[in-house]
Every structure is written in C-alpha cells, then in structure tokens.
Amino acid sequence: MKVVINGEPHQAAGAMSLAQAVAVLTRAESGVAAAVNGDVVRRAAWHTTQLADGDEVEVMTAVQGG
C-alpha cells in the first residue's frame, strides 16, 4: 500500500493507521495535528483511523511565524 505523507510517497508493508503514519515523522506527544485527504482527524482517533491506498496525510505543527 502506498500513501503520501507530507508530500512524500511512503510504502507500507501492510495495513497502516494514521498514528503509524504520523510516527514516521514525529513522536511528539502534543503540538501536532493530522489530516487525511484534507479532513482533520482528532488525535484520539489516530490509532483507529486506517489509511487506504493513495491517501494523502498532512502532519502539521507550529513554527515561528506571523
């Protein structure tokens, strides 16, 4: 299965949850949000959200700005 995480293609061996996709980039316990195909998924639901082939995942955090 292939998903796109923050614009980079990622090959998963089997099923992949959103929590596993986020963990590819960060282990931060807070300050991070994720969206699948543009829809924000609450952190509490990351483990139970299974990704499908071709899903686009965005993992965002706060940086200096404004």
Added chain:
Amino acid sequence: MDDPLLIAGEKFSSRLIMGTGGAPSLAVLDRALAASGTELTTVAMRRVDPAAAGSVLDLLADRGIRVLPNTAGCFTATEAVRVARLAREALGTSWVKLEVIADERTLLPDPVELLTAADQLVADGFTVLPYTSDDPVLARRLEQAGCAAVMPLGSPIGSGLGIRNQHNIELIVESAGVPVILDAGIGTASDAAIAMELGCAGVLLATSVTRARSPELMAESMRLAVTAGRLAFLAGRVPRRRYALASSPPAG
C-alpha cells in the same frame, strides 16, 4: 493603572501582541519576547520537519505566553479554514489570527476570501481575529460576521512603512464595537505609539523587532511605546492650534 486589553472576555495586561517570524534564533526570540512583555504571540502552522531543532511552542509555554496560531500563507477561505482546524487540534486553542492573502508581492488581504473564511470559522466556534486591510467597511463587515477583534494593517507586512492611512484607522476605531489591533507595517517605536494614540486597543508586530539590529532592545522600546501611546490616548491630547498659546501668564 489597571487597563487590561479585553478580547472575547479574556484579559491581557499587555497590549502588545508579538509575532515570532524572522528571528535569527530561538534564543534571540526568547529574549525579545521577554523584553516585550507580551502575553499573546502568533505562530504559523507548517508541515512537521523531523530535522527541526527546538520548538517555538516550548519557548512560549516556558514563558507562560498564550499561543495564537495564524493562517499565514493561505490564499483561499478553504485553505484558511483547514489550517485553523489543524491549529485548533494541534494547539488546543480555538483562537485564530485569520490571514487570507491575495498575492505574494503585496501580502495584502483578499477581502472576499477573508470574509468567507471568517463566516465559516465563527460558525465553527472559533474566536476569530482577522488581519484585514485598513478599509472601515470591511472592518465593519468582519465585526458583523462575529469576529472578536479586527486587525487592520498600517502598511504591508514587513514593509516597516508605518501607518499609511491614519484617517482610516481612526474611522475603524470610531465605529468598532470590538478591539481594533493595528497589525502589520510597524517600523519603529513611534509607529506603535501613533497606533495607540489613534485609539487602537493593541498592536501586533514581528518584523520590526525580530529583524532589528537588537531585537531585545527594540522589543523593550515597543513595550514602552505601546504603553506611552495608550496613556496619551486616555489622557486626551490638546487640540492642534494654528498659532501659539502662551504657557506662561501674560500679566504681572
């Protein structure tokens, strides 16, 4: 003097809202924020960078400064609403500095997309602080949409050109029922003082501090300028006169 800034029922004893963009390092930013006395500071939302060292969020938490996520870099209402929702989830705040810009060259707000996004975010329960042009009509429309403040620009972001249309800022202040926060264009301390003398409830700035030769020193000057301008506004300036008025008694 107890004269807090009130936004959506929350009290801030500092009327200076800081941005965090443009600082050469987190350490420099940290000292500048401390010197500014700010209690509310903006951050941007971007993709997680696994190689990033240090976090602006930790810095703000350590200083006890409330975080205000922005939607910088968004060109449409749809993008801005999505970023605001990501920020709410990541940072646990429903406050957002709403920015929807029209183009990269001027970074001026796109009024149509801005108002559309404001409508959607208010309906979704956000406390919306929109970065807007200095148009009194648009400011009124944003207030009517339910925004908790209006934040007109003095001049384009990062330009340091000060307040180009003081008359419009006065018009916005006159009719606004929510705090007016001068956002963008501040170049130096006198610009911040003028904003407050015009009756703005606060000033939001970043570049003039973070890119100054000494960010820490400039932050302190902004803190004093905002306070001085506020006191001058409350005190009520004397009217401008065409001719002299002797300050010493003419007789005796």
